[in-house]
Amino acid sequence: MEKPKFKSVVEVVEAGEELSKRYIYPLTDDGEDQLFDGSVPEMEIPAIDLSLALSFSQEGQAELSKLHSALSACGVVQVMNHGITEALLDKIYELTKQFYWLSSEEKKKYEREIGTYEGYGGDMILSDDQVLDWFDRLYLTTYPEDQRQIKFWPEIPIGFRETLHEYTIKQHLMVEQFFKALARSLELEDNCFLEMCGENTTMETIFNLYPPCPRPDKVLGVKPHADGSAFTLLLPDKNVGGLQFLKDGKWYKAPLLPHTILVNIGDMIEIMSNGIYKSPVHRVVANKEKERVSVATFCNVDAEKEIQPVDGLISEARPRLYKAIKDYDKIFYDYYQQGRRAIEAALI
Ligand SMILES: O=C(O)CCC(=O)C(=O)O
Ligand SMILES: [Fe+2]
Numbered sequence: 001m002e003k004p005k006f007k008s009v010v011e012v013v014e015a016g017e018e019l020s021k022r023y024i025y026p027l028t029d030d031g032e033d034q035l036f037d038g039s040v041p042e043m044e045i046p047a048i049d050l051s052l053a054l055s056f057s058q059e060g061q062a063e064l065s066k067l068h069s070a071l072s073a074c075g076v077v078q079v080m081n082h083g084i085t086e087a088l089l090d091k092i093y094e095l096t097k098q099f100y101w102l103s104s105e106e107k108k109k110y111e112r113e114i115g116t117y118e119g120y121g122g123d124m125i126l127s128d129d130q131v132l133d134w135f136d137r138l139y140l141t142t143y144p145e146d147q148r149q150i151k152f153w154p155e156i157p158i159g160f161r162e163t164l165h166e167y168t169i170k171q172h173l174m175v176e177q178f179f180k181a182l183a184r185s186l187e188l189e190d191n192c193f194l195e196m197c198g199e200n201t202t203m204e205t206i207f208n209l210y211p212p213c214p215r216p217d218k219v220l221g222v223k224p225h226a227d228g229s230a231f232t233l234l235l236p237d238k239n240v241g242g243l244q245f246l247k248d249g250k251w252y253k254a255p256l257l258p259h260t261i262l263v264n265i266g267d268m269i270e271i272m273s274n275g276i277y278k279s280p281v282h283r284v285v286a287n288k289e290k291e292r293v294s295v296a297t298f299c300n301v302d303a304e305k306e307i308q309p310v311d312g313l314i315s316e317a318r319p320r321l322y323k324a325i326k327d328y329d330k331i332f333y334d335y336y337q338q339g340r341r342a343i344e345a346a347l348i
Pocket of ligand 2: 225227282
């Protein structure tokens, strides 16, 4: 159960208080962990033309092979030709920033309640010894429409609701295409994942703000985690870096990638693909001078559906890795806040 509210990071900053110990990461024996300052090597994230990948042409086949090798090696790609205009992506960034520039009083009209995700607030605190992440967020269910809680959708900045609605419709089309590309890249029927996910695939969009942090050497924007989604569409800040991925035990920073959408695999597709596609562990480091924003959309499996590795991806050479699992989101958050990977609970 969530503990009573701590302060939002913006409130901590505004009050000019000394940094609470609750944000400081304890030292571990692994010196690598302490490199929070962004001086890690840059990761190359392959670019995939989504429209071309689905085109039934030779070039399309090459694109699908590229997708396969990227997702089996590191679980993240930048997607181009996704059907969403640059202008719309720019508008989403802009409205996110404008929302966070509002007064605390205005933002609190959309404040989430203790023990629930939806709305504006800080990191959810599940235990007294949990190290807190340096972000504030606005968490909104966007799809299907009848699951929206409109009272949490900001009325100001003007246009926020309409633009998020438009973005959701466009994302939904892209999500269907991406599910098909995933299936095709694994030589499965186009609708294989879509059918397993159920008709009620849900989408949640999270608007993250990382204010400047006085101790970026000791505090993290977001602790290391893998996403519990099927996959995540991510718009990282166009100008301020901070996102890092763990690959073969080492951290790499994501390059700044204006105008593409990063898509990372989440635990659901790792399970359904029998571990062929990886749900990458990632984190966000804090920045001393600059604020950073990002907008992540989690595409989730219908909670009622049981998910498991697809038959066609199980063989003698590749035995089944995961059991059938339901209501994954219920166990996910507990594991997440302990810095553990929830997917371990699904391992055979
Ligand atoms: O801010 C980012 O770039 C990533 C955020 C993230 O990993 C998440 O919200 O799950
Ligand atoms: Fe994430």
